[in-house]
Amino acid sequence: MKRRLTISCTLALMGVFLFGDAVRIYAKGVVGQALLLRAWDRTLRGERDVKPWRWADTEPIAKLEFPRQGFGYVVLAGASGRTLAWGPGHVDGTALPGQRGNCVISAHRDTQFSMLRDVKIGDVIVLQIANGQRVHYRVTTKRIATDRDTFLLAPSSQRKLTLITCYPFDAVRPGTHQRYVVTATAV
Amino acid sequence: MRRVLFLAVFFIAAIAVNAQPLYKLDDVQSGMLLVKTTQPGIYAEAEPVNTDVKLQVEGMILRGEVTQQFHNAAPMCVEAIYAFPLPENAAIDRLRMTVGGRVIEGQIKVREEAEKVYEQAKSEGKHASLMTQERPNLFTVSIANIAAKEDVVVTIDYQQTVEYRDGAFRARFPLTIGPRYVPGSTPDQQRVTPPVDLNRRNRVTLVADVDAGFSLSEITSSYHAIDKRALSGSRYEVSLSGGSVAGDHDFELAWKPILGSEPKAATFVQSQGNDRYALIMLMPPAASNQVRLPRESIFIIDTSGSMSGTSIDEAKRALKFALSRLASNDRFNVIEFNSVLHTLFEKPMPATVDAINQATGWVEALQADGGTEMRPALEVALHDERAEDTTTVRQVVFMTDGQVSNEDELFALISSKLGRSRLFTVGIGAAPNSHFMSSAARFGRGTFTYIGGVNEVEEKMTSLFTKLESPVLTNVAVRVDDESAEVWPARVPDLYAGEPVVLVARMSRRGGRAVVTGSIGTRQWNDVQTVGTGGSDSGIDKLWARQKIESLTEQMVAAENSDVKQQVTDLALAHHLVSQFTSLVAVDVTPAGVPSEPCQTMRVPVNLPEGVEGEDGSLPSTATPAPLFLLLGSLLIAAAALIARKP
Numbered sequence: 030m031k032r033r034l035t036i037s038c039t040l041a042l043m044g045v046f047l048f049g050d051a052v053r054i055y056a057k058g059v060v061g062q063a064l065l066l067r068a069w070d071r072t073l074r075g076e077r078d079v080k081p082w083r084w085a086d087t088e089p090i091a092k093l094e095f096p097r098q099g100f101g102y103v104v105l106a107g108a109s110g111r112t113l114a115w116g117p118g119h120v121d122g123t124a125l126p127g128q129r130g131n132c133v134i135s136a137h138r139d140t141q142f143s144m145l146r147d148v149k150i151g152d153v154i155v156l157q158i159a160n161g162q163r164v165h166y167r168v169t170t171k172r173i174a175t176d177r178d179t180f181l182l183a184p185s186s187q188r189k190l191t192l193i194t195c196y197p198f199d200a201v202r203p204g205t206h207q208r209y210v211v212t213a214t215a216v
Numbered sequence: 217m218r219r220v221l222f223l224a225v226f227f228i229a230a231i232a233v234n235a236q237p238l239y240k241l242d243d244v245q246s247g248m249l250l251v252k253t254t255q256p257g258i259y260a261e262a263e264p265v266n267t268d269v270k271l272q273v274e275g276m277i278l279r280g281e282v283t284q285q286f287h288n289a290a291p292m293c294v295e296a297i298y299a300f301p302l303p304e305n306a307a308i309d310r311l312r313m314t315v316g317g318r319v320i321e322g323q324i325k326v327r328e329e330a331e332k333v334y335e336q337a338k339s340e341g342k343h344a345s346l347m348t349q350e351r352p353n354l355f356t357v358s359i360a361n362i363a364a365k366e367d368v369v370v371t372i373d374y375q376q377t378v379e380y381r382d383g384a385f386r387a388r389f390p391l392t393i394g395p396r397y398v399p400g401s402t403p404d405q406q407r408v409t410p411p412v413d414l415n416r417r418n419r420v421t422l423v424a425d426v427d428a429g430f431s432l433s434e435i436t437s438s439y440h441a442i443d444k445r446a447l448s449g450s451r452y453e454v455s456l457s458g459g460s461v462a463g464d465h466d467f468e469l470a471w472k473p474i475l476g477s478e479p480k481a482a483t484f485v486q487s488q489g490n491d492r493y494a495l496i497m498l499m500p501p502a503a504s505n506q507v508r509l510p511r512e513s514i515f516i517i518d519t520s521g522s523m524s525g526t527s528i529d530e531a532k533r534a535l536k537f538a539l540s541r542l543a544s545n546d547r548f549n550v551i552e553f554n555s556v557l558h559t560l561f562e563k564p565m566p567a568t569v570d571a572i573n574q575a576t577g578w579v580e581a582l583q584a585d586g587g588t589e590m591r592p593a594l595e596v597a598l599h600d601e602r603a604e605d606t607t608t609v610r611q612v613v614f615m616t617d618g619q620v621s622n623e624d625e626l627f628a629l630i631s632s633k634l635g636r637s638r639l640f641t642v643g644i645g646a647a648p649n650s651h652f653m654s655s656a657a658r659f660g661r662g663t664f665t666y667i668g669g670v671n672e673v674e675e676k677m678t679s680l681f682t683k684l685e686s687p688v689l690t691n692v693a694v695r696v697d698d699e700s701a702e703v704w705p706a707r708v709p710d711l712y713a714g715e716p717v718v719l720v721a722r723m724s725r726r727g728g729r730a731v732v733t734g735s736i737g738t739r740q741w742n743d744v745q746t747v748g749t750g751g752s753d754s755g756i757d758k759l760w761a762r763q764k765i766e767s768l769t770e771q772m773v774a775a776e777n778s779d780v781k782q783q784v785t786d787l788a789l790a791h792h793l794v795s796q797f798t799s800l801v802a803v804d805v806t807p808a809g810v811p812s813e814p815c816q817t818m819r820v821p822v823n824l825p826e827g828v829e830g831e832d833g834s835l836p837s838t839a840t841p842a843p844l845f846l847l848l849g850s851l852l853i854a855a856a857a858l859i860a861r862k863p
Contacts, residue, residue, distance in 0.1 A: 040852045040855050086521075086554075201844050
């Protein structure tokens with residue numbers, strides 16, 4: 030009886046820890062965006078390289094808005110795992126937000142970009158850049174690609190926006206090789 | 217399924233007809249860079265750039281010729297833009313563009329003007345080529361209006377001084393660029409971070425003709441297999457075995473002269489117009505008989521994300537080696553930095569066995585993650601509590617890949633805070649930013665050591681520490697008996713065992729004597745050199761101009777002198793050199809006969825350096841383990857409840 034109680038308690042404790050980890054990951058996405066919104070407001074007021082928190086190795090460079098769905102997220106420089114834990118990240122080496130070329134932004138499928146599944150062709154996406162200007166894009170394609178399809182990062186002569194997240198959305202395990210890709214061109 | 221089959225058949229047909237692979241986005245299987253074609257939705261693969269390198273060495277001066285062939289496989293005209301690295305002390309002085317059998321010589325112009333000339337030619341549909349300097353070791357080439365199926369060949373000539381270290385001369389040719397950490401504030405982020413080709417398709421061939429001036433005991437390549445042929449006892453011809461290699465690891469050639477007793481100073485002279493140029497080389501003695509002075513050693517280790525992979529292992533190994541070389545009367549401290557900074561001890565501690573063991577364990581546990589905030593680490597390291605102490609030597613050893621972009625800010629910090637300390641940089645990884653590290657060492661009056669692989673950590677660190685333990689000649693100065701003489705660098709570094717010091721002087725036509733002075737411990741030392749006559753094309757004048765530009769540019773950092781820009785521009789124009797403010801541009805007057813619509817612009821990817829891990833070759837990973845944790849968590853709690861409730 031005592032042994033069974035120990036096993037039961039151990040399992041329950043492990044379960045709670047895993048739950049806690051999951052909550053921490055989701056919370057990071059929510060709290061991060063709150064801190065980032067403050068940093069973005071300061072950026073819009075003319076400050077540059079605003080670090081959202083003291084030890085950050087990234088800074089907000091744009092705000093991505095989905096008017097039809099009513100979502101808005103601050104976009105960070107760089108798309109490493111460290112950055113994406115907090116919010117959508119701009120992939121280094123691709124065109125900067127608002128500039129001519131292919132601007133690529135990616136985010137987690139289970140936090141900010143879980144809403145990409147609701148994006149329809151023809152939807153408007155707005156990208157606000159540091160000088161306050163808003164660039165309007167219209168969604169032209171949705172597709173499923175693999176993680177080796179780096180042509181999606183290739184430069185473009187048009188003003189283009191590429192949003193990338195993991196696919197399938199409901200997969201339980203991380204590390205899938207499929208990606209859900211939404212492209213939009215400036216209007 | 218039927219749709220896929222149909223597409224496949226369509227594509228096999230399309231390839232057969234065209235003999236040119238074209239892709240639809242859905243059909244691409246591996247990572248590749250594509251360019252658009254005139255047919256919507258159909259893409260062609262971007263061609264890699266192949267590079268031929270010819271190196272010619274005479275004594276201390278190396279002249280290199282780099283030929284890059286760009287083939288446009290796409291069925292429309294393109295403008296190609298690619299970044300390529302050169303050794304950090306290289307001076308580019310010639311650009312040629314070959315198109316349709318015609319060779320067009322590049323003209324040196326002020327950068328803005330060169331860009332204007334290039335844009336003009338581009339809009340008129342002419343072939344044009346522009347070379348600009350982005351960093352002292354990083355250049356970009358743009359080629360306008362390459363018609364479909366056309367080849368354009370760009371050839372550049374450069375010059376550098378050969379390095380002499382540990383009894384061997386060494387020449388390095390960088391073959392790719394490491395991904396750089398850009399702290400947001402750099403305005404030219406896109407230019408210094410080109411796309412990366414994970415498949416490493418860019419190929420390089422290399423031949424070298426080395427005339428050392430002395431008989432050689434051996435000539436070896438550090439990282440690549442080579443074929444060699446002796447032309448005489450002192451002259452060898454070297455080429456890469458198997459023709460070409462993937463450009464993913466820097467090339468290094470080393471040759472050892474046979475010397476009975478090494479000379480103390482040597483002078484090479486070039487007569488050019490009304491001037492005479494002299495290269496003065498100070499050679500340390502082969503074996504040092506110095507008394508070992510107690511040292512205060514501060515070690516800095518970069519644990520930023522760019523160091524992840526084999527780099528951090530190399531750095532840790534190098535650091536543990538350094539700790540093992542400490543003597544009991546030394547003091548030391550270790551600083552680790554990424555986005556934040558940690559120091560092992562609050563202040564430097566005596567190197568007791570316990571302290572070294574504690575340090576070794578601490579270093580072993582370090583992990584690479586986060587940004588590269590170098591400034592605070594350098595500030596802490598250069599803070600000297602015993603600045604007036606002349607009985608000990610204070611040395612800062614800095615291990616990093618140097619992938620930062622706020623270089624100027626860091627140089628200013630080093631030159632203002634140096635005091636009696638000396639800064640030694642150790643480059644880690646396949647493609648460290650050696651411009652940053654050698655300049656940092658120059659500001660710090662120390663030296664730069666490059667470690668190209670885990671297997672050479674011990675060898676390179678041993679020679680660095682042999683050197684650190686025995687400064688041969690300090691407070692070195694040169695006096696020339698010619699009032700118009702100009703000697704660079706103005707701040708002469710200390711002379712250590714196994715590493716010569718090179719000075720370049722411009723004098724009037726009549727030549728004269730150069731007196732080199734310095735101190736060996738407390739004793740004064742001097743040597744008198746006579747500057748006679750020499751040939752006219754050995755390139756010492758260009759080396760002198762380049763050294764002067766470097767010193768002036770560094771002054772600009774330190775003093776924000778606005779005259780400097782004009783001085784650098786004038787020097788570079790006079791000596792036909794590409795610099796921060798001058799560019800080479802070549803324009804073919806014959807129109808290319810391409811359609812009037814604007815060409816596609818294509819940024820040619822660089823190879824990912826060997827040993828670097830990164831997301832560059834694949835799309836970002838964008839799933840968190842949160843759903844998995846939630847599911848497992850619920851299962852475990854449910855199981856716990858079941859077990860507990862069972863009677």
